[in-house]
Amino acid sequence: MPIPPTTQQMNKLPTISTFVNQVxxxxxxHQLFTPRGKYIIALSGGADSVSLLLVLKHLESELGITLEAxxxxxxxRGDESLRDEEFCKQLxxxxxxxxxLVHFDTHAYADLHHVSIEMAARDLRYAYFEQLRRDIHAHDICVAHHRDDSxxxxxxxxxxxxxxxxxxxIQPRNAHIIRPLLSHSRQQIEQYxxxxxxxxVTDSTNLHNDVKRNKIRLNVIPLLRDLNPSASQSIFETSLRVTEALKIFDDAIQRSIADVTIPPRGDDRCGCLRRPMRMALVDVLQCKVDTCRGTYRGCTCLKCTNQPRTAQTKKCINQPLLVHLRQVHPLNTYTPQATAPLKQEHKKGVQLYKLHPLTTYIN
Known part of the structure; x- marks a missing residue:
């Protein structure tokens, strides 16, 4: 006969069920999951990623998905890094x-590419996740960003x-990166x-005050909470309102393209844009391009690569990416490609700076 749960355990059940229901x-x-899809959990061993793995494991059958970490x-971080790896294995x-599992020589990558350690780790991590996603034919990569991160x-x-x-x-989805915990605070995660x-496990570097994000977390946000104990929630709700407003803005921009393009002349197939819509369209296009995680840059004058070389532009699209701005080539035909190539240096980082070959731990 099973042992009935204690009063303390019963008191904790609402916290668990509420957390799961909210996720x-x-x-x-946000339509984050597709039935029969395979999803990769980015697992560091910290509270955020552990809670992500646990709650998605709980919902795995219901969502009809399979999980790998x-x-x-x-x-x-020396022994801390080894401790985190061992913790993830056991979990x-x-x-x-x-x-x-994958091992990186992050310092070597940072020195070679002249970037900070934080940026090097970010580049290596996301490049590896994308490579792994393709290798194992996974649908998306789940990361544990939460409301406070946003x-x-x-x-x-x-x-x-x-x-x-x-x-x-931070948005719930960015190409193949999804964030199921984005509506939860760090406090709710720890309570769960x-x-x-x-x-x-706890990453000791999160307590260092020499990183910009840590300064915001450790110094700025506590001051804001002195002014308003619900400051984080208020800021997050404001970001949601901005997101909704931008959807209306983007829709208006897309429907207005025909009204702001100059009819083409000669072999100038795309035409150029009249003010005041030019910079607004640049903003829309740059957002789309950024989601590719490629090496594309927006063109501030929105000149297509088919236009004459004499076109005055401050930045040029540095890949053969055609952004046509006529009805024959409507803007909405350009969507970020899920399989857009990674930055070459990212691929090199994964291939050249592993301390050990990629290993897979299968139960």
């Missing part, structure tokens, strides 16, 4: 989730200077893990 609703609302060891073994991103964008798109924060009695 389920968020995933359905991937862990990157960047060899930046995936217990949950019967296949785990893919607020931090919005504030960073605001400090650097941004347009309306930067005020959206506590209710389950699950442990996780």
């Amino acid at each position: 389920r609703h968020f995933a359905h609302h 991937a862990h990157c060891n960047f060899h930046l 995936c073994s217990r949950l019967h989730v296949p785990l893919h 607020v931090e991103t919005l504030l960073l964008n605001l400090v650097r200077g941004t347009g309306l798109r930067g005020l959206r924060g 893990l506590d209710a389950l009695g699950e442990s996780y």
Whole structure:
């Protein structure tokens, strides 16, 4: 006969069910999952990614999906890095989730490409995830960004200077990257893990005050909460309103293309744009191009590559990507390609800077 749950365990059940229901609703609302699809969980061993793996494992049968996990060891924190890897192995073994492991010499990559350690780790991580996604024919990559991460991103964008798109924060989907936990706060994630009695590892570098994002998290947001205890929630809700407003804006821009293009002359197949819509269209196109994670850059005058060489442009599209702005080549025919090539240096980073060959841990 099973042992009945204790009062303490019963008190924690609402926290668990609420968390799961919110993730389920968020995933359905944003259409993040496709039945019979395979999904990769980016697993660091921290609270965010552990909760992501656990809640999706709980919903795996209901959603009709299969899960595999991937862990990157960047060899930046000595024994901590090895501890995180071992933790992920044990967790995936217990949950019967296949785990893919990869090792990087992050310092060598950063030196070669003249980027910060943080940027090097980000480049290597996302390039590897995309390579793995293609290799195992997975549908998407699930990352554990949450509401507080989105607020931090919005504030960073605001400090650097941004347009309306930067005020959206992090989006639920970006090409093949999806974020099922985006509606949850870090506090809710920790409460969920506590209710389950699950442990996780802590990255000590998250407490360092020499990283911009950490400064926002450790210094700026606490000050904002002194002014308004619900500051993070308020900022997040504002970002949602900006996102909805931009959908209306983008739709109006797309429907107005025919009204702002000059009829073509000679072999100038695309024509150019009248003000004041030019920069608005640049903004729309740049957003689309950015989702490719390729090496494309927007053209500030929106000159197609078919136009005369004498066209005055500040930036040129550095790949044969044609952005036609006539009805015969409507803008809505250009969509980011899911299989757009990665930056070459990303591929090299994955191939040349593994300390060990890619290994796969299968239960």
